[in-house]
Amino acid sequence: MxxxxxxxxxxxxxxxxxxxxxxxxxxxxxxxxxxxxxxxxxxxxxxxxxxxxxxxxxxxxxxxxxxxxxxxxxxxxxxxxxxxxxxxxxxxxxxxxxxxxxxxxxxxxxxxxxxxxxxxxxxxxxxxxxxxxxxxxxxxxxxxxxxxxxxxxxxxxxxxxxxxxxxxxxxxxxxxxxxxxxxxxxxxxxxxxxxxxxxxxxxxxxxxxxxxxxxxxxxxxxxxxxxxxxxxxxxxxxxxxxxxxxxxxxxxxxxxxxxxxxxxxxxxxxxxxxxxxxxxxxxxxxxxxxxxxxxxxxxxxxxxxxxxxxxxxxxxxxxxxxxxxNFLNADPEGQSTGTQTTPLESVTIEAVDCEVVSPDGVVLAGPMTFRILPGQQTVLVGPSGAGKTSLMNAVLGFLPYRGSLKINGIELRDLSLAHWRSHISWVGQNPQLFHGTLRDNIVLANPEASDDEVKAVSKAAFADEFIQRLEKGDQHPVGDRASGISVGQAQRIAVARALLQNGSFWLLDEPTASLDANSEKLVLDSLKIATQGTTTLMISHRLDELHNADQVWVMENGQLVQQGKFSDLKEQGLLAEMYNSIDRSDLDA
Incomplete structure (x- = not known):
């Protein structure tokens, strides 16, 4: 030294x-x-x-x-x-x-x-x-x-x-x-x-x-x-x-x-x-x-x-x-340090030439230009490694960015992340449950929630279906990494937690990727009800659900290569290749 x-x-x-x-x-x-x-x-x-x-x-x-x-x-x-x-x-x-x-x-x-x-x-x-x-x-x-x-x-x-x-x-x-x-x-x-x-x-x-x-x-x-x-x-x-x-x-x-x-x-x-x-x-x-x-x-x-x-x-x-x-002095380029707040009862997201970068400054995705209007439901699809998760992390404020990425007209880097995240309901593909009880994991979104509220969101997420069969109900113990319950059950607990958050913006990262057919249907049904009329961005692998979306984004090699209605995009480009490569009988089913 x-x-x-x-x-x-x-x-x-x-x-x-x-x-x-x-x-x-x-x-x-x-x-x-x-x-x-x-x-x-x-x-x-x-x-x-x-x-x-x-x-x-x-x-x-x-x-x-x-x-x-x-x-x-x-x-x-x-x-x-x-x-x-x-x-x-x-x-x-x-x-x-x-x-x-x-x-x-x-x-x-x-x-x-x-x-x-x-x-x-x-x-x-x-x-x-x-x-x-x-x-x-x-x-x-x-x-x-x-x-x-x-x-x-x-x-x-x-x-x-x-x-x-x-x-x-x-x-x-x-x-x-x-x-x-x-x-x-x-x-x-x-x-x-x-x-x-x-x-x-x-x-x-x-x-x-x-x-x-x-x-x-x-x-x-x-x-x-x-x-x-x-x-x-x-x-x-x-x-x-x-x-x-x-x-x-x-x-x-x-x-x-x-x-x-x-x-x-x-x-x-x-x-x-x-x-x-x-x-x-x-x-x-x-x-x-x-x-x-x-x-x-x-x-x-x-x-x-x-x-x-x-x-x-x-x-x-x-x-x-x-x-x-060295760690404390690390200052990733474009990292959000803002303190501004703005009303978020409805959410508009706009990006112009936005590049998502790693903490070391490596470009992970972009440049991208897009817009999500209040109440609009957007589905993001693309092959593995296309940059979908990087875009999601940028919207959450977990990754820095270059260019412009605005939430209700305010640059995300200038917005208070605590304020922004408090209005987001998020469900990922691998739900993180912590050591405690099922109820403890649900009320992470709102520790002050009453028993009636917990029961209501459990029912809306179809989690009550298995909670009622457990000897201790929502006091059933959960081990580290959700041990003690199945993946499908853990995902429904995560949906119940997001419902209790009651955010004005829903961010869904392949929420049914690891589920069996029955659990997948229950989770999708609960999410459709919960996201009705709210601004939603969902990363999905299910092409049979795209016709319900207000707009579809197709991502490849870090770029948004297609944007628009599913009916307009399914006949051309990457989406057409993906759509034609799957078993149509599965879609019809």
Whole structure:
């Protein structure tokens, strides 16, 4: 990672601090108070030892000192606990905010972007990588201040007693952060590579887990095992690389800290032996002075050692931030960011030279020019890969576009998508039902719906036909991916949900593609009633239903090659080829 990129990521991480500024200030204040009490603790301990050893003072006369020492130890323990709590809260506030930014961005980009990467990769980004930032905000950032404040107050306490010990502290202190920086230079890159390997492994594993039945049926388990082993081995090597960096950093810090404390101890040892006679202010070095300074020596370097330990957290956070910042900064061309609203009791859709593009800017369909009038029912047909779903995603606001695409005279990119989607009733070919009950899935469209309303839409969608046969009725549990009910039943629940939405624009994406004849007839009957008099755009594979449409669009290779009445189009062009290629007996039936 180049230095410019490294600095920009670190700047972004530090900019998040404002969200938890009060918690971080509390963390620093608690640790600083504990540091002041440390001076009192060292002084009491040194005084007790000096009185007992050098002055031969009876223990009974030092009871108040023992009590004071015990109280300070207890208070410092409480302050340490409180510091951990406030630090955790600081990290939690920022983690929740970053996770919300990611989810909001995903919501804005829509399904087209989400489906472009494996689900495991998104799970890694939202969960693991955000969690890796906890220690950076909870520990590293407060420790940056403490690494300066705590050594400073110890120097202020030591220099008036013995300037030689203070000078040793002052000279050796920079060695710790210096070597910490040298060792940690490659840590951010190692963590970045580790996170990318984890994303690959997560995506690979989750996708293969979902398709386990297909893999087994195709006898491809052995080949997938080899690929999974390779991905996991890459992740293992990246993880061990990070751990090597962490252990090397800790070893270097411990080495230089031990050397510094040893120099201080040697100085006092030779001073007591009479070999050294400097560092004092004309007063003999006492046991109190030596014990006081030696007790503080490890504590002087401890904030710097902690900073070195948490420096690994900084490297982790920078490595995790790269993918997050790149994702948050992604700005697909033509992506809707509008806030305008307009009355949508009736809907008119107009497009002029409209090109649907992917989030990466690749043209998926277009240019297209078309118009749907209020109450008009339009059916879109065409071969697989013609661009029908891309057009639908553009109308929903899930894909960006170039040119003009207006809803009631307002460009879709300027319209509030939440406002627009609240007026859309949508039924897809693969209905998504969520873990819960049948009723829970129906009322997603309107959580405030009454039981009578739920029963009415269930009846209108012919869903009550099977709901009544279930032991628990509409409280029948539904598992993940609609497990527990058939595809046809799930589709009727989706229609009931769309009916409860009661949108002024209906968007239907091959709603009967996976249904048996009986379920198909029931769903089509319910949709005909529901869409009567409303603006409707339906992607369909059923050519026998086209004569009921107000207009038919035929799409091929991303272009609208035919538009008009079915009776006018069925004798020429692509529609005629499609119409003549099917079994007429099926149509007559």
């Amino acid at each position: 180049d230095k410019k990129k490294h600095r920009s990521l670190l700047k972004w991480l530090r900019s998040q601090n404002q969200l938890a500024k009060s918690w971080m200030m509390a963390t620093v204040a608690l640790a600083f108070t504990s540091g002041l009490l440390l001076l009192a603790q060292a002084a009491l301990l040194a005084n007790i030892l000096h009185q007992l050893i050098m002055e031969q003072t009876p223990k009974s006369e030092l009871i108040s000192s023992f009590i004071g020492l015990a109280v300070i130890v207890c208070v410092r323990a409480f302050l340490s606990w409180a510091k951990e709590q406030t630090g955790y809260r600081a990290g939690e506030v920022i983690r929740l905010h970053i996770r919300k930014l990611i989810l909001d961005k995903l919501h804005a980009l829509g399904p087209a972007t989400i489906h472009g990467k494996p689900a495991g990769s998104w799970a890694s980004l939202i969960l693991e990588q955000v969690e890796e930032m906890q220690d950076f905000f909870a520990r590293y950032m407060p420790q940056m201040s403490l690494a300066v404040l705590l050594p400073f107050i110890i120097l202020v306490a030591v220099f008036p007693i013995n300037w030689a010990a203070g000078l040793i502290f002052l000279i050796t202190a920079p060695l710790v952060p210096l070597f910490m920086a040298l060792v940690g230079m490659g840590a951010a890159d190692a963590n970045r590579r580790n996170f990318k390997a984890m994303q690959r492994l997560s995506g690979h594993f989750y996708d293969r887990l979902r398709g386990l039945s297909t893999i087994r049926l195709l006898d491809h388990a052995e080949a997938e095992t080899v690929q999974l082993r390779a991905a996991s081995d890459d992740f293992r090597r990246r993880t061990m690389e990070v751990l090597r960096m962490a252990f090397l950093s800790s070893a270097v810090l411990e080495f230089f800290t031990a050397i510094s404390i040893a120099i201080t101890a040697v100085y006092f040892g030779f001073s007591f032996l009479g070999e050294l006679d400097f560092g004092h202010y004309g007063v003999t070095i006492t046991l109190f002075t030596a014990v006081f300074v030696l007790v503080l020596a490890p504590e002087f370097y401890q904030p710097l050692r902690d900073l070195g330990t948490y420096y690994h957290a900084k490297a982790q956070a920078i490595g995790a931030a790269e993918s997050i910042v």
